[in-house]
Amino acid sequence: MKVLVLFAHPVLERSRVNAVLVDAIRDLPGVTLRDLYEEYPTFAIDVAREKTLLSAHDVIVFQHPFYWYSTPAILKEWQDLVLEHGWAYGENGTALHGKITFNAVTTGGPASAYQRGGYNRFTMRELLAPYDQTANLCGMRYLPPFCVHASLLLDDERDVMPHARAYRRLLAAFVADNIDVARAANLDTLNPVVDDLPEDDGPGWGRE
Numbered sequence: 001m002k003v004l005v006l007f008a009h010p011v012l013e014r015s016r017v018n019a020v021l022v023d024a025i026r027d028l029p030g031v032t033l034r035d036l037y038e039e040y041p042t043f044a045i046d047v048a049r050e051k052t053l054l055s056a057h058d059v060i061v062f063q064h065p066f067y068w069y070s071t072p073a074i075l076k077e078w079q080d081l082v083l084e085h086g087w088a089y090g091e092n093g094t095a096l097h098g099k100i101t102f103n104a105v106t107t108g109g110p111a112s113a114y115q116r117g118g119y120n121r122f123t124m125r126e127l128l129a130p131y132d133q134t135a136n137l138c139g140m141r142y143l144p145p146f147c148v149h150a151s152l153l154l155d156d157e158r159d160v161m162p163h164a165r166a167y168r169r170l171l172a173a174f175v176a177d178n179i180d181v182a183r184a185a186n187l188d189t190l191n192p193v194v195d196d197l198p199e200d201d202g203p204g205w206g207r208e
Contacts, residue, residue, distance in 0.1 A: 001177050003031045004057035005104075008064045008072040010037055017106045017151040017160050018065060024164035030175035032057065036074045043077050050082045055095060059174045060140070062131065063104040065151075069120070069127050079134065089137045097139035100174070100181065102190060103128055104146045104167065111149040125188050141181060146170060146190040166194040173197050 005025065009018045012035075025031055032053065040046075054060065064071045082088070087095050105124065113119035120127070125144045135142035148163045170190060173179050184193050 001030070001058035001100075001174055002056065003028075003059040003061060003171055003174050004053055005031060005033045005061045005063055005171070006036060006075070006078065007033060008036045008062075008075045008078075010072050010074070012037070015065075016154060017148050017163065018063070020157055020160040020164045021063065021104070021106075021148070021167050024168040025171050028168065028171055028175065031171055036078060037072075040074065043074060045078055045081050047081050047084075050078065051087065051095070054082070054099075058099055060096075060099055060101040061104055061171070062101070064106075066105045066107045066124075066127075070130075083134070083138065089139075094139060098141070100141045100143060101131070101135050102143040102145055103131055106148045106151045108152045109150065110153075111147070114147075114149070123188055141185070143181065143184050144187050144189050166191070169197045170194050 007018070007022060009015055012019055022033065022035075026033055034053070036045075062071065062075060064075060070076075084093075086093050105128075107114065107124075109119065114122070114124045114127070116123065124147055125132075128145055132142045146167060148160075148167075154160050154163075170179075170193065173193075178197070179193065184190060187193070
């Protein structure tokens, strides 16, 4: 399958985790990486181009830090402009039917904060319900997020590297159509799926 990663981070030069995750997947065959802030610094989104890319891919990943229980602003702008009635949903809006989508999210707080009764009161999957419902409206298959929690506690790139390798393995498995989508859909996050996948770090990627 072909995977499209729509990446949004407004200050990537300050990123503790996302920059490493992006580097981990940049050379993966079958994966198209789009840095939305780099592509559209003035938010002038090329809707026709984005629709063409969506149509050409089977799996759509929204990668972003979790800002105020939501996404960076450009992803909302992207949704508002690209997911048009009559194309993505509504009468004759079948362009995205059958495609798989999920979020790849980094958070400042630990995983324990994103549980029922935890600091943030809801699970990450519950907090991402608008993406779940958007996928449903567009006839897509929504999967739980891949999460890297406690990014503020990851001191350097060596701490981030296991998460980056896991992310790379996950996307490589989607490209190879080696994901049990039915099983994954019932999980709270996609992270446990990675434990069942073979190592696929590429020629020397992420190794000393």
